[in-house]
Amino acid sequence: AQKITQTQPGMFVQEKEAVTLDCTYDTSDPSYGLFWYKQPSSGEMIFLIYQGSYDQQNATEGRYSLNFQKARKSANLVISASQLGDSAMYFCAMREVGFGNEKLTFGTGTRLTIIP
Amino acid sequence: DTGVSQDPRHKITKRGQNVTFRCDPISEHNRLYWYRQTLGQGPEFLTYFQNEAQLEKSRLLSDRFSAERPKGSFSTLEIQRTEQGDSAMYLCASSLGPRGYTFGSGTRLTVV
Numbered sequence: 001a002q003k004i005t006q007t008q009p010g011m012f013v014q015e016k017e018a019v020t021l022d023c024t025y026d027t028s029d030p031s032y033g034l035f036w037y038k039q040p041s042s043g044e045m046i047f048l049i050y051q052g053s054y055d056q057q058n059a060t061e062g063r064y065s066l067n068f069q070k071a072r073k074s075a076n077l078v079i080s081a082s083q084l085g086d087s088a089m090y091f092c093a094m095r096e097v098g099f100g101n102e103k104l105t106f107g108t109g110t111r112l113t114i115i116p
Numbered sequence: 117d118t119g120v121s122q123d124p125r126h127k128i129t130k131r132g133q134n135v136t137f138r139c140d141p142i143s144e145h146n147r148l149y150w151y152r153q154t155l156g157q158g159p160e161f162l163t164y165f166q167n168e169a170q171l172e173k174s175r176l177l178s179d180r181f182s183a184e185r186p187k188g189s190f191s192t193l194e195i196q197r198t199e200q201g202d203s204a205m206y207l208c209a210s211s212l213g214p215r216g217y218t219f220g221s222g223t224r225l226t227v228v
Contacts, residue, residue: 004158033214043205045159045219052215091158097214102147102172104217106158 023092120220141210
């Protein structure tokens with residue numbers, strides 16, 4: 001069974017500093033995808049970044065990068081130069097890629113607070 | 117295209133009443149998903165449609181829950197005889213393939 005673990009319930013970071021949000025996963029399927037979503041207090045889930053299990057390079061999207069360590073089964077999100085607007089819940093999720101495996105399995109999230 | 121739309125944004129209902137939520141996916145997306153998110157948790161998968169066919173259902177989807185996607189366009193999620201434990205955020209998402217999940221803003225249900 002798929003499992004996503006986020007061990008940091010909450011983090012406080014000074015504005016303009018970089019922050020790393022941890023995510024480890026467990027799967028026996030060799031083909032899978034890893035996602036990070038941001039959920040502000042308004043409730044919508046905002047897609048940040050995606051990493052496929054066979055991607056050779058770590059994914060980057062603007063200030064977001066994914067530190068993918070396949071052997072350790074970790075997919076940490078790095079946010080560079082944090083901004084006040086980054087304060088939100090952050091969820092790591094995984095999808096096993098294959099026919100019939102369409103669902104995302106989410107972790108319990110990390111609440112990030114950026115301090116001015 | 118304005119993304120995935122969900123209606124209503126908020127719903128307060130009395131225990132025992134039926135409620136129905138609507139989701140309008142991104143028009144070219146053939147896959148549609150429903151998730152439920154309770155306080156302090158990540159979203160949990162409920163059900164998945166490819167076009168109009170409901171291909172996967174979680175055991176979380178009890179017989180009081182039913183979802184439809186007529187003609188492969190919008191989808192509805194109905195909860196019959198609501199219980200206080202049904203209070204949650206109900207999220208809809210759509211995609212074209214395995215990478216492009218887009219979520220709506222959700223419907224927050226409160227059962228009193």
